Amino acid sequence: MGKLRILLKAFGVSMKIKGPYSMMISLVGFGAALLPVILANRLRTLTDSLQMLMGTKGDAGPALFAFITVVGLYIAQVLITNIQQYTNGMDEIKIQRFIKGTIIRHKCEVRYSYIENHDDFQKRLAFIEEYAGYQMAKCIGNMVTILQLAAAFAAASFSLWKINPLIVLILFVTSIPAALLAYFQQEETFRYRAKWMEEGALAIHYFHMIGGGDHSLNGLQEIRHFALFDYLKARWRAIADEYIGKKNSIMAKHVKFNTAADFLRSAVYLAVLLLAAYEIYRNPAIGLGAFTLVFALSGQLQSVTGDFLVGTMVLAQNIPYMKEFFYLDELEREHKSTSEGKPSTGTIHFDNVTFTYPNTDKEVLKNITVQIQDGEKIAVVGENGSGKSTFISLMCGMFDPRAGEIHVGGINIAEDPAAAREAVSVVFQDFAHYEASLRDNITVSDKHRKADEAEIMELLRSINVHDVVEEQKEGLNELVGSFSHKANNLSGGQWQKISIARAAYRQSAKIMILDEPTSALDPVAEAQLYRNFASLTGDKTTILISHRLGITAVVDRILVFDNGKIVEDGSHKQLMAQNGLYADMYRAQAQWYA
């Protein structure tokens, strides 16, 4: 995309965010940019009228009129400034809402592989959230400001030019170094911040681990128990202090240069006043008011020139960042569902599937071929890191295989993940905790199903997780979570029972996937769950990952994973007879229990 096209596209989006009311106020403000010049000219007239009056008993009318117009202009200036401040505040809110909304939308719509930091997605998203989105959203406002400054510059220059063109030239030329300085300083600060966003990420991680800025309680008890605050604080400090040190030296440099620039600016201003005084001395006919005009407008012209130059340079410099914002539109989306109706079968077919995670070379799954029939109960077992959860992620369409095809419910999941997911209910290893009522926590898995309280409780009883709801004062209406003071937090096992209930609630699913669903349950609860395994899974095809090999008794077939391959496939009896990896693992666990 060419620079001009990016700029025009950004203007379009930015104008839409601003809305017609705010655009109108900006255009009114356009006229208001001329107010200081009109005011300075009225002050000139007032000074001249007062000079005429001095020592004479002449007509006070012109002075009075000039004074009244000055008052009127001041009032108009105050009103317009405040209305503009209000609309600017509104614009800021709209911009933040737009940026957050855009980020959420893209995060939900892109292919899941981006979430695992494919294409530096997370870093680029952070940059868009922090900077690029704001520059894009503000560009039309910035453009209007630049035009206002240009108008104010032209009007002020015209007024001063008539007194002495040299005044305008001096003010303009001497504003250039200060403007360049301001621009380079902004750029240096930005560059440093962008670098910090990349290098300081670890410091932010430590800061959150200690509990700052993050509402999660993850690991906080352990950190307190091992008295790790000082250790983590030192790690955070080491990185943060380096940043602060560099920032301080940049700031010190900027202050030195800015002081010099301010001296120059004041010296030029005084020189211009002297020039005006000389002009009046040389030609008294132009009147004392000319001095008032120069006095009021010179500083104005200096700052307007500087802001205009810096604003234009920054707008041009920001075009690449605006482009970064439009990167979001180029990301690959998850395919929209094209199928009519839901899958009617619970079959799962992996056909020669090989997979590597984004940005890695290691083959985590190697040539997996497996046919799972409708209604089969399958256990997936294997050592840590052998590829079991990855197998599930692919089955849920989170990633595309590097080679091979996966059909879930008869649908090629790479082509229509949304339709294939309709067939599946799942308990992930790291399931979500929703800050909501227990009812919502259970029913979010099937938003179309309208079940009343009795029906939900019946379901919970059938899979033996009803105790979590019955123990709460408000039953299904109990708010749960750790964020709100009104909510009651649950234990790890209670949360897991709710996640199982959530999966069971998705009645229409043909396939049920359970990734270590009992890891947090007590032995009695676990045994009860497997006793009710038939109620939980019904006639659904079931895939169960577990390290507890005792549960393999409730399944028809076991897939044994080793280093990304299915190395054994059969019933418990067959695999024990085979005396391979499964039999070894089973005996090791049984021995432990014995």
Ligand SMILES: Nc1ncnc2c1ncn2[C@@H]1O[C@H](COP(=O)(O)OP(=O)(O)OP(=O)(O)O)[C@@H](O)[C@H]1O
């Ligand atoms: N997001 C990821 N990016 C890169 N590699 C990953 C990612 N997730 C997992 N892996 C790697 O993939 C391999 C298989 O991991 P997976 O989680 O599928 O194993 P698993 O059999 O489920 O293990 P566990 O029994 O410990 O849960 C491991 O070597 C792991 O390091």
